Amino acid sequence: MIRSEKFCDLWVSILSRYRLIALFALLILIGGLSMGINHVVFNADYREFFEINDPQRMKFDEIQDVFGSSDNIMFLLVPASRDVFTEEVFTAIHQLTERAWQIPHSYRVDSLTNYQYSWSVGDDLMVEDLLPDIDNLSFERLAWAKEAALSEPGLMGRLLNNEASVTAVNVLVNVRGKPASAEHNAVQYAYALSEELRREYPQLDVYLLGEVMANATFNELYVQDTTTLLPLMVLLILLLAMFALKSAVASIHILVVVIVSVTASIGLIGWLGGALTSHSSAAPIIIVTLAIADCVHLLTHYLRFRQEGILNEDAIAKSVDRNAKAIFYTSLTTIIGFLSLNASDSPPFRDLGNFVALGVMMAFLFSVLLLPLLLMFFPCSPRGNLIQITWKAWIDMCHRNARSIVALTVMILLGSVYGLKKMISTMTGLHTLMSLFLSDKPWILVNNTLVAQRH
Structure with missing residues (x-):
């Protein structure tokens, strides 16, 4: 205990003596790590749930190499009249079919207008588009096309529903093995194309779906959670911490450590070439929780020592001495626990374990390095806190x-x-x-x- 206290006193005295140098070195470290965020990508490809050498994935990729990729963007068209077989709707389908070929990495477009309809004339087999001449659509021609389409198994339930009130234009794209920007570009072009079609045909509802759009939805939800859910969570916890510790300055210190821990962790992931997935994207929330816990432990004892009249630097040293070992062992066991996810067969779960382990390490380092420096530059005024006030009452209640x-x-x-x-x-x-x-x-x-x- 005496050795630990002497070490913490020495540690805090070194930080105090060289506080500007230490702060400058930390800022360089934080800045260098945070720059790696530019290299982080979000990968929503469902193939990432399997190893590259997984037998099932290899067989699936082999099938797609032979027969083509099944990744698709589907335009769902719902006319207000609930009747697909009208001149206006078929004109829209034809235009969309032609424009859909311009979607990046597209290699096939299927719709009612280019569906290969076949029939026999004597001994000859005739094959042509269901409606090849879109400029001459008579009522009789549309009635014939409706009757022909409703009798085609290749169309029903695929590009047309039983009531002929909804139709689809299916676009196959090949983004496998390409950068994440390839899928993004295809999705953005599809969004622009759907908006363009809505403006030209206001009576036509246009929706987007398909595997590529599902991947894009994962990405959009990740951005939404990162920009709304995570900040709200941090704000709520900081307000509770400010209420419990009765110190706005302490809450600001916690906020700084949390932001630095998360950005440095994600940046380090970027420098290591990691990619976030729908599962590993939960890592920042876990890191935030653990970083706040580390800071609250240190600040609670620091404020108590300050309230007892102990000088600022001595209070910092005593708080670090009282909590450093406990925080270290807690962080160590947490790291070991999350690293155990490397036993999973699915790479996203292994990534989650590794990313959180890195984040917990960062949270510990910045809690014992950056937080003491912040307290030296911006001390907190001791006013008593609810954590100390209620802790004894809680223990007494548990004992009774x-x-x-x-x-x-x-x-x-x-x-x-x-x-x-x-x-x-x-x-x-x-x-x-x-x-x-x-x-x-x-x-x-x-x-x-x-x-x-x-x-």
Whole structure:
């Protein structure tokens, strides 16, 4: 204990003596690590859930190499009249079919207008587009096309529903093995094309779906969560910390450490060539939680020592001495726990474990390096805090009601085990791609519309 206290005193005294140099060195380190964010990409490709040498993925890639990629962008067209076989709708389908060829990396476009309809004349087999002459669409020609299309198994439930009220234009794209920007460019062109079609045909509802759009939805939700959910979470926790610690300066210190820990961690991931996926993108939220916990531990004791009249630097040293070992072992066991995800067969889960492990390490380092420096430059005024005030009362309450608390804990544990078992059985039976999204997301609404209209 004496050695630990002497070491912490020496550590804080070195930081205090060379505070400007230490701060400058930390800023260079943080800046260098954060620049790696420019190299981080979000990969929503479902193939990333399997190893490159996974037998099932290799077989799947072999099939796609032979028969073509199944990655697609589908335009779902819903006319207000609920009748696809009108001159105006078919003109729109024809224009969309022609323009869809301009989508980056597209190699096939299927629609009602270019569907290869075949029939026999004597001993001859005739094959041509269902409606080759789009400029001469008579009522009789459209009626014939409707009758022919409704009798084609290759169209029903694929490009046309049973009531002929909804149709689709399906675009196959080949983005496998290409940079993430390839899929992004295809999606952005499809968005622009759909907006253009809506302006030209206001009576036509145009929706986008398909595997490529599903990948884009993952990316959009990641950006949405990063720009809204994560900041709101941090803000809420900081407000609670300010209320509990009764110090706005302490909350600002926590915010600085949290931002630095997350940006440095994500930047390091970028420098190491890592890519975020739908699963590993949860790493920043976990890092934020652990960084805040480290800071609160240090600040709670620091404010208590300051309230006892101890000088600022001595309070910092005592707080570091009191918490550094506990925070270190907590961080170490957390790192080991998340690194155990490397035993998973799925790369995104391994990435999540590795990314969080890096983030926990960063959170620990900046908690014991940057936070003491911030307290030296901007000390916190001791006003007492709710954590200290309520802690003793909480311990007394637990001591008086120990048996009841143990019984309640056992009941909660048993209920949790039952709920976990039920959740696992539900996921095993119903876990699909669409179940990963909330039902109010546009991509899910479009898919539900398609499913409802196909039968």
